[in-house]
Amino acid sequence: MNIINFNQALNDALNFLIKNQAPKINFKKLNFPIVVGSGNAYNTGLILFAKQPAVFASESTFKEVIKNYQPLIKKKIIKQAVVISASGAKDSTWEIQLAKKYKLKTLLLTCVENSPAAKVADQVKIFKKIPEPYTYNISTYLNMILSASPEKPKDILNFLKKIKLAKNFKNYASYAFILPDNYAPVARMILAKADELFGPHVAIRAFTSGDARHAKFINRTKKELVISFGEPNHFFGEPKHRLDLALPKNHDFGLIFSLAYALLGKIQEVKPPYFKNNIKKYCSDYGPKAYGKNEKLNLIS
Numbered sequence: 001m002n003i004i005n006f007n008q009a010l011n012d013a014l015n016f017l018i019k020n021q022a023p024k025i026n027f028k029k030l031n032f033p034i035v036v037g038s039g040n041a042y043n044t045g046l047i048l049f050a051k052q053p054a055v056f057a058s059e060s061t062f063k064e065v066i067k068n069y070q071p072l073i074k075k076k077i078i079k080q081a082v083v084i085s086a087s088g089a090k091d092s093t094w095e096i097q098l099a100k101k102y103k104l105k106t107l108l109l110t111c112v113e114n115s116p117a118a119k120v121a122d123q124v125k126i127f128k129k130i131p132e133p134y135t136y137n138i139s140t141y142l143n144m145i146l147s148a149s150p151e152k153p154k155d156i157l158n159f160l161k162k163i164k165l166a167k168n169f170k171n172y173a174s175y176a177f178i179l180p181d182n183y184a185p186v187a188r189m190i191l192a193k194a195d196e197l198f199g200p201h202v203a204i205r206a207f208t209s210g211d212a213r214h215a216k217f218i219n220r221t222k223k224e225l226v227i228s229f230g231e232p233n234h235f236f237g238e239p240k241h242r243l244d245l246a247l248p249k250n251h252d253f254g255l256i257f258s259l260a261y262a263l264l265g266k267i268q269e270v271k272p273p274y275f276k277n278n279i280k281k282y283c284s285d286y287g288p289k290a291y292g293k294n295e296k297l298n299l300i301s
Contacts (some may be wrong), residue, residue, distance in 0.1 A: 003133050020128050027052065032054060036095050037083070045082065089116050110124065131301065174204070176204075187206040230246065281298065283297040
């Protein structure tokens with residue numbers, strides 16, 4: 001089965017969203033919810049609720065978080081739980097069931113209408129997606145991000161086409177990203193995706209500019225390319241091994257997400273096919289077994 005490159009999936013997702021606009025959702029109507037997600041679903045939640053009060057939890061912390069906030073739940077200060085899951089499976093089903101046990105109204109953001117979680121949630125918002133290799137989840141979360149953003153996918157795609165990389169881009173052993181401070185969730189998404197695409201084979205680091213000041217670049221090397229978004233980098237990494245990328249006016253999370261993913265895709269293109277060589281076995285063997293399941297994960301989902 002053909003596994004497309006990450007960049008091709010990103011381009012396909014943007015072209016799909018040009019023709020299929022993300023449903024606009026006013027998340028500010030949800031007053032002080034608990035927002036739950038795993039992996040980049042968690043980070044998507046941070047983006048969607050970045051400008052309003054919310055409590056955030058992952059599959060690892062949700063049980064403790066909902067217990068700790070029980071006094072506010074009893075006082076009806078917290079009334080809702082928003083569960084984000086592209087597949088509407090895995091941990092999202094028990095998370096919704098637990099939220100309902102605490103008398104919270106549940107909203108599921110997902111891409112699968114008939115998923116197990118959708119069957120138990122009080123309300124479901126469906127986001128269209130296109131088939132992608134397992135774990136890519138580009139069209140899924142980008143659709144959700146654009147639902148809360150005024151950005152247009154066509155503008156994002158046109159911007160990405162203008163990005164120019166150094167001729168020696170492929171020669172680096174390590175790549176560090178520095179993002180403006182208000183885009184911290186995207187830094188987390190870079191790290192999550194780097195684990196999936198490269199694992200221990202390529203060093204990927206990502207920080208906000210505020211984080212970068214905290215001794216992240218004591219050790220410099222000419223083998224690391226430091227890529228900064230928007231703000232000129234005068235301090236971090238070897239001076240001749242820095243790449244400053246200007247950002248267009250009125251950019252938001254959609255463009256920053258897409259730019260970060262485009263660069264990860266460029267790295268994938270110039271490195272050995274680690275992901276392609278291993279994803280099939282992961283989906284058929286130890287991936288599902290970690291969830292206590294015997295059936296294979298879908299290689300394309």
